[in-house]
Each structure stands twice: as C-alpha cells, then as structure tokens.
Amino acid sequence: MRPGVHVSAARPEDLDSLVELCLAARAESAVGAQLCTDDAERLRDQLGALLAVPGGLALMGTVDGVPAGMLLARLVGPSLFTDVVSLNLEAVYVVPDARRRGLGHMLLSAATQQADEAGAADVYATPLPGSRGMQRFLARLGFAPAAAHRVVATSALQRRLAHEGAPAAAGRRPSPRGLEDLIARRRQAREGRAASAAGDQATASISMQVNRAVQMRRPSASSTTTW
Incomplete structure (x- = not known):
C-alpha cells in the first residue's frame, strides 16, 4: 500500500462522496449519460441499492484522507442458465489529480480479491466509448475484448420495427x-x-x-x- 493511498469497502456514510465521484466521472465522459444519471438524489438511491443488494460491491479510494476514486461492481451468477460466477465492473474512476499514484491498481486489486473469494471465474469490464485511458489501463492488466455492444433508444427501435413490419406502400423504396x-x-x-x-x-x-x-x-x- 502506498503512503496516503487507501481503499476500503464503501459504507452508507460514503454515499455522498460516491455521488460526487460518479457525477465527476459523468462530466468527464463524452457519453456520460451511459454512465449514470445527473440527478444527485436519484443517483444516491441507486448507489444505496447497490450497497444493499447481494453481490453488490462499492469500493472507495482515498488519497491523504480525501475521496479520490471509486469502483462499482456486481457479482453475477450462478443463475438458471449457468453455474459460473463472474464479477462485472460497472465503473472504475479516479479523479485527475490522484492519477498515477496507484489508486486504480489498488481498487482493482481489492475487487479481484472479492471476486476470488466469491469463486468468480472471470472479471468483466465495460469501459465507455472514447475512454482511451481506461481502455489502455485495462489492456495493460490483461483484459481482452469479449463482445461488442450496440445501443439504440427504445423509441427509435419501436419506430424502426413498426416501419419494417408495415406493408410496402406504393412508391416505397425497395429493401x-x-x-x-x-x-x-x-x-x-x-x-x-x-x-x-x-x-x-x-x-x-x-x-x-x-x-x-x-x-x-x-x-x-x-x-x-x-x-
């Protein structure tokens, strides 16, 4: 452990700090809406639910006693379709001023220890598009591509499905x-x-x-x- 850098499981009294860190990560990301809501009260409720749900994991990182990073994850499985347990990383974030001090490594080390104790066979991470720093960080630690995700707004998908399912109209451009x-x-x-x-x-x-x-x-x- 590096002097002044500390990681521990988040407690209910850490919720306000977690909210601030999530909002900071959202503001820094070009696609912040995919990370979390910008409603602080709603975000606080969601983080509280993560702390309370079985398998939920929230880690708080501090530098010289000041909140400077977080890790949010969930243990998934076994389920109806698989006996395999995995750890899904929802978010890993360190404030710019605290980077390159080993806090990100410490957060992941603590999460990996939790995964090992739970019998998780794999650790999955879904870094946001455009987060090149996080992509490089995960690649250095051995994370490899596992799947490609695509996203579409529900309303847009409903319109497209209705359009594709409608009878061909006169003069309609051929598919x-x-x-x-x-x-x-x-x-x-x-x-x-x-x-x-x-x-x-x-x-x-x-x-x-x-x-x-x-x-x-x-x-x-x-x-x-x-x-």
Whole structure:
C-alpha cells in the first residue's frame, strides 16, 4: 500500500462522496449519460441499492484522507442458465489529480480479491466509448475484448420495427433484400435471352451447313441428262 493511498469497502456514510465521484466521472465522459444519471438524489438511491443488494460491491479510494476514486461492481451468477460466477465492473474512476499514484491498481486489486473469494471465474469490464485511458489501463492488466455492444433508444427501435413490419406502400423504396431479388431476376432474364440467342445462332449455322452439303452433292452440269 502506498503512503496516503487507501481503499476500503464503501459504507452508507460514503454515499455522498460516491455521488460526487460518479457525477465527476459523468462530466468527464463524452457519453456520460451511459454512465449514470445527473440527478444527485436519484443517483444516491441507486448507489444505496447497490450497497444493499447481494453481490453488490462499492469500493472507495482515498488519497491523504480525501475521496479520490471509486469502483462499482456486481457479482453475477450462478443463475438458471449457468453455474459460473463472474464479477462485472460497472465503473472504475479516479479523479485527475490522484492519477498515477496507484489508486486504480489498488481498487482493482481489492475487487479481484472479492471476486476470488466469491469463486468468480472471470472479471468483466465495460469501459465507455472514447475512454482511451481506461481502455489502455485495462489492456495493460490483461483484459481482452469479449463482445461488442450496440445501443439504440427504445423509441427509435419501436419506430424502426413498426416501419419494417408495415406493408410496402406504393412508391416505397425497395429493401436491400428486394433489390437483391430484383437483380437476380434480371440476371436470369439476361441469361435466358443469351441462351435463346445462342440457340438461334446455332440453328442458323446448322442450316447453312446443310445447304452447303446439299449443294456439294448436286450433280454437275456436264453430267446432266437431257430428255
């Protein structure tokens, strides 16, 4: 443990400090809305629920007695579909002035110890898009890509599903699948016309060869019998 740097499990009296750290992380992130709400009271209730729920983990990091970092996580499993237990890191944050002092490592070390004691086989982290510093930090510690997440607003998804499921209207632009079918039909039509043209050409060639053979077998004028 480095002098002046300390990590411990968050207690109910630490909720206000956790709220401030979460709001600071949200303000620093370019996509803060994906991290947490900006409503301090609501955020306080959510963090309180994390502290109370089985498997919830909240760690507080301090530097010289001042709150300077946090880690929020959940132990997941076993469940109906798996016997495997894993630790899901929801957020890891250290204030800019306290970085490069080992606080982030200490937070993760404490969380990893909790995961080991719970029998968690893996530790998952979901760093926010654009958080290059956290991406590099996790990569140095051995975190590797496990899945790609995509996000869409519920209202936007509902509109898209309704649009895709609606009957084709007059003048509606063909879907990509419709375009593929149209191209395939046109290709078949061209191939059919080409085959027909090739057949006509072959028939004409055969007719010319027959006519030429007939002419070659016709008797010459010197041997013609006059009646």
